Amino acid sequence: MNVVVSTQPKRKLSLSDWLKTLTFYELLVGMKATLTHLLNYKPITLQYPHEKRILPENYRGMLALLRYDDGTEKCVGCDLCEAACPSRVIQVVSAEVPGEPTKRYSKEYYMDMTRCLFCGLCVAACPVDALGMTREFEWAVYDKRQLHLNKQQLLAIGDRSFSVREKRLELQHPNVAFFNVAFKNLPQKEN
């Protein structure tokens, strides 16, 4: 048995090293650090339900369906959001607007928010800017089926979050900004 045991070279302890070991110097340094934090007590805690942090400008919160100023839904049922979604949150049932064969809308629109990861790809994909991300984040529920949202619920979220409905025109992509103008004479779509 030729086992080579590599021992650490024995370092010679100087007098100050001995003194430090005997007086628990390193422990005392650590204890001084904790005591200074106790004496200069400045907590960084935010008492969450009572005080809330300021959200950043581009915060990506709960998704919502939007309307034009006159109350008509923006969604044209193109399914692009469904295609863009990486988590398969969105399910769109598209249909013709009754009596107007050239126009389509989403007859049904479902979102399974239990899977959503709030990437915002659906919002980016929407050609008519019908989807928006609100600043809501307190969506904890006891029953996760309450997170399966239908079109009415999503529109309601949009209604309460965006009192001013239009995205500012200068923030929109020039190619789609043209479409995002309300058609005043368009009748209310029925579901």
Add this chain to the structure above:
Amino acid sequence: MEIGLRLAVSLAQIAAVMGVVMLTVMVLTLAERKVLGWMQDRMGPMEVGPYGILQPIADGLKLFFKEDIVPAGANKFLFTLAPILALVPALIGFAVIPFGPSLTIELFGMQIKPFVISDINIGILYILAFASIGAYGIILGGWASNSKYSLLGGLRSAAQVISYELNVGLAIVGVILLSGSLSLVKITEAQAGGFWNWFILSMPFPQIFAFVVYVISAVAETNRVPFDLPEAESELVAGFFTEYSGMRFAFFFIAEYANMILVSCVAAALFLGGWNAPYPGTILEYIGLERIAWMENVVWFAVKVYFFLFLFFWLRATLPRLRYDQLMRFGWKVMLPIALGNIVLTAIAAYFFPR
């Protein structure tokens, strides 16, 4: 009649001490979380009551109403016995602690010592003996749970017991040599008359090394950070009480804090002069209030005990946990020689310079 009266007075004394200890445990559970929070730039509990001061009551209520689960395959008898075995020794040790001066009062024609329940002449041995039984509660609780984490916690506790218990005993021997008594009341009285007579500083041989060894061993004895190996929440879920819930868990919890108070009381009584003020006599006596001079003594005792309790929190906020081979090496190769050397030197000093 005489017996019944004596029993009633004793029971009242025990109830008073238990009440104070339980109240201190409640305060400690909150104080620990608060102090720990403040040291880590947090706030600690803030929700229940103003600044969270009702948190211990909420915790107690929660534990009281929780479901009491006995895991499948557990040894029911030992599983039930273990929390009691941990709690009773922790509480029973307070019987010999002197909380204040040993004055006697006349009540119904009996001599009563109000500040010590029973002054038995082997007080410190009694405390050491019961502290060792407390470790059985932890080991048996870990074994009876039928869970690998609990078993590992119990094993670690067994490994820990043999590393600290000897050092506690040997560290105390120096004090016993100097005072010439095992009774805590006599040991405390031997340190009267100013802080230079406390055994931590007293001539002929200051017990400062024994004090350090005792404090380190006491931290190990109470299973506190940095020696919380049986508990080790980052490695063993909750160690020996992983499977415990409800009141059984509360028993272990109270036992831990009661043990902290007990070892703090012993440390204060043995090394820091117990209820003696750091100056000769008491201020209240000098200004002519001999009748309430005991108040000052009791306050000094409380101050010393709370200093040690704060030290426990302070260490917990600062230090990481040791491995148990490190603890055993430290216990056997560092603390044991120091304690033995202290005994030899103290004996020589006490022989040549008798007090």
